[in-house]
Amino acid sequence: MSDLRVLILGTGGMANAHAEAYAAMPGVTLAAGVDTNPGRLLEFNALHRIEHGFRSVEEAIAWGRFDAVSNVTPDPVHHATTLALLAAGKHVLCEKPLATTAEDAEEMARAAAAAGVVNMVNLSYRNVPALIQAHAMVAAGEIGEIRHFEAAYLQSWLTQDAWGQWDEDEKWLWRLSTAHGSMGVLGDIGVHILDFATYAAGGLGVRDVSCRLTTFDKAPGGRIGDYVLDANDSFAMHMALENGAVGVVHASRMATGHLNDLSLRLFGSKGGLDVRFEGGRSILRACLGEADMHSGTWREMPAPEVPTNYVRFIAAVRSGAQVLPDFARGAALQRVMDRAVDSDAAGGAKLTV
Ligand SMILES: NC(=O)c1ccc[n+]([C@@H]2O[C@H](COP(=O)([O-])OP(=O)(O)OC[C@H]3O[C@@H](n4cnc5c(N)ncnc54)[C@H](O)[C@@H]3O)[C@@H](O)[C@H]2O)c1
Incomplete structure (x- = not known):
């Protein structure tokens, strides 16, 4: 099984559940953490033994050594950061709610479909x-x-x-x-x-x-x-x-x-x-x-x-098949x-x- 590298974007409270779930899966590596709060990022990376850390999604995308992302930022941050990740061709499991307006959520669903990547909302x-x-x-x-x-x-x-x-x-x-x-x-x-x-x-x-x-x-x-x-x-x-x-x-x-x-x-x-x-x-x-x-x-x-959604997300990234609940479902909600x-x-x- 080839190694699958996952980035954790937003290293606050809920990110721990994502990191623990991935750490328990064979063939999955926690590639890096990203947070605008340097103290929280350091603590999180130390706790989950993650080697790389970045202060912004742009820095992480420029580095690029990851396949998939858990977006665990606060609700208003999901839209812009997810669009940037989709444009970079990354698979995204985004936290709920997908966005803060239907217009933004629909744009994310369209961008994910156009990028042809696995997109999932963490309706846990x-x-x-x-x-x-x-x-x-x-x-x-x-x-x-x-x-x-x-x-x-x-x-x-x-x-x-x-x-x-x-x-x-x-x-x-x-x-x-x-x-x-x-x-x-x-x-x-x-x-x-x-x-x-x-x-x-x-x-x-x-x-x-x-x-x-x-x-x-x-x-x-x-x-x-x-x-x-x-x-x-x-x-x-x-x-x-x-x-x-x-x-x-x-x-x-x-x-x-x-x-x-x-x-x-x-x-x-x-x-x-x-x-x-x-x-x-x-x-x-x-x-x-x-x-x-x-x-x-x-x-x-x-x-x-x-x-769990984490297991189904990783399986979908490996198989290339789309998985539910996807961004279209997030936009409908x-x-x-x-x-x-x-x-x-x-x-x-x-x-x-
Ligand atoms: N599925 C669930 O059951 C469940 C449960 C709890 C939270 N959530 C969702 O998870 C998301 C995060 O919630 P939380 O409780 O972990 O919040 P939190 O405030 O504890 O953590 C969010 C983290 O994101 C960081 N951040 C903010 N802007 C950023 C940016 N632009 N780039 C990188 N990092 C950034 C913050 O510094 C913070 O560390 C929310 O969307 C929330 O609704 C889902």
Whole structure:
């Protein structure tokens, strides 16, 4: 197996998950780290035993000794850096959300298609066995036609400090500020639950949305240093899918009691599915068949392990076959999020996607 060289762009919190995943794969070398913050770069490279470090994507591209990239920079940095990497012919696994507007995300999807490289968005909950099994059961018609669904992504880092101090640490503060490119909880974790729900419920095919976004008062004058805390902290959305299903999707950073939990309930004409990722555990339950539907009985279902996005990305780079979720999927999700923001600005109006 030929050696495959991966660059890590952005060496903050999430980059550790990428580096650890690649380090565990035979035939993959962590070629270099890139970060505008020299201290963070040094620490990261030392921790993951990476030989080369660069202060910008341009310097790394000029060096050029890598095949593929994990782009783990903050959301507003994805667009320009990914376009530069695609122009250099590199395969890219980009963090979510793909960009901060649908226009930028669509440009990235077009550039990736034109470059003919592997492009993937790290919608990491595609690693949850219960979700993949639910998707397969829906596709096989096991719950009939889906009429209704409900989905939630619950975090609580604004009410407790299990992940550090949100009001001190830069990595939480940029997520609270639109001037720093954040689309709030909608862009940060909403993108995951929108993917989770629509992937299982039958593809993106979103007909319309109506959405309310809320930003809570969190600091005197609504700011901390350079960070104006104006990005949304909570959203509640109604959506109608092209297959006729309707549902509610919501997410919050103030869901006290939940560190990082996702849930999806799908109700079909022939059964129901309950998909959970709670406390890091994947759980699938189903109510199937006349007797269980009649008595409202739910049973736990087996769900086989699935490979991570990192493993699937590297396999795609090796085989040359495209892999999902790709940039086109990232752009489609971005269109839904843009319409959700427009809907909120119009008082929660129903808008066609
Ligand atoms: N898939 C997931 O489950 C998941 C989880 C957490 C974060 N994320 C995503 O990962 C990305 C990074 O999040 P994080 O929590 O690691 O943030 P972070 O702030 O901890 O790290 C980002 C790093 O990028 C660096 N950076 C900024 N601009 C740069 C540039 N132009 N070139 C090179 N480096 C640059 C920063 O100095 C910082 O070290 C975000 O897009 C976030 O949404 C995804």
